[in-house]
Amino acid sequence: MENRIRIFDSPQILAVKLAEEFKEKVQNSKVNFYIAISGGSTPKIFFKELAKFPFKDEIDWERLQIFWCDERCVPPNDSDSNFRMTKECLFDFVNIPNENIHRIKGESHPEKEAVLYSKEIERLLPKGKNNFPQFDWVLLGIGEDGHTASLFPHAELLYSCSNIAGVAEHPVSGQKRISLTERVINNSKRISFIVTGKDKANILHEVIDSHDAKIYPASKIKPTDGILDWWIDKEAAFYL
Numbered sequence: 001m002e003n004r005i006r007i008f009d010s011p012q013i014l015a016v017k018l019a020e021e022f023k024e025k026v027q028n029s030k031v032n033f034y035i036a037i038s039g040g041s042t043p044k045i046f047f048k049e050l051a052k053f054p055f056k057d058e059i060d061w062e063r064l065q066i067f068w069c070d071e072r073c074v075p076p077n078d079s080d081s082n083f084r085m086t087k088e089c090l091f092d093f094v095n096i097p098n099e100n101i102h103r104i105k106g107e108s109h110p111e112k113e114a115v116l117y118s119k120e121i122e123r124l125l126p127k128g129k130n131n132f133p134q135f136d137w138v139l140l141g142i143g144e145d146g147h148t149a150s151l152f153p154h155a156e157l158l159y160s161c162s163n164i165a166g167v168a169e170h171p172v173s174g175q176k177r178i179s180l181t182e183r184v185i186n187n188s189k190r191i192s193f194i195v196t197g198k199d200k201a202n203i204l205h206e207v208i209d210s211h212d213a214k215i216y217p218a219s220k221i222k223p224t225d226g227i228l229d230w231w232i233d234k235e236a237a238f239y240l
Contacts, residue, residue, distance in 0.1 A: 039082025051093035061096040070179035071104035118164035146216030150179035205239035
């Protein structure tokens with residue numbers, strides 16, 4: 001496993017550099033490019049960068065197949081929806097075909113939707129050496145409790161090693177979510193954590209140095225046969 005840490009002076013510089021690399025990877029792909037993205041505040045600046053010139057005009061959006069790492073169990077127009085955030089920051093500004101957007105239907109029955117979402121990934125994604133679905137790139141963030149996607153500390157879904165997706169519950173709010181499992185995330189060709197802001201500095205240090213995935217689930221993300229890299233701004237990197 002290759003592990004790289006990149007530190008940038010500001011979130012804006014990080015977003016531009018990530019957008020440049022993203023464009024290059026999509027354009028160099030000779031087939032469809034399969035990516036799983038995250039919600040929350042961290043990816044917003046990256047999505048907004050992709051929605052601007054030159055990226056919105058130079059990326060081959062028809063080649064891109066977009067999935068989500070997790071979704072809150074809310075309708076797609078809800079303010080908590082990861083899909084809504086991505087639509088408002090990115091999809092409304094680029095020419096991506098609707099059939100290339102594979103959203104998790106948060107308004108559906110959680111357990112049934114987790115099964116349907118798993119089947120869609122199983123059907124569409126190419127398989128890795130282990131005959132398990134393989135994303136080209138997964139973009140993740142880290143919560144202040146060390147969770148990533150919706151893999152929360154001490155949660156049952158964290159230890160689900162056979163499924164593609166499952167149902168999680170936020171430990172504080174009790175809100176249900178549908179999330180990719182650690183197994184399918186770690187089977188990706190490339191995994192990138194995007195972490196910005198001084199409020200993430202302490203947990204970032206703990207996750208990178210810790211081997212206790214029960215306490216810090218993000219530390220369990222280690223690709224079986226791929227690249228792990230960290231895109232971090234200067235404030236988040238304070239304790240590194």
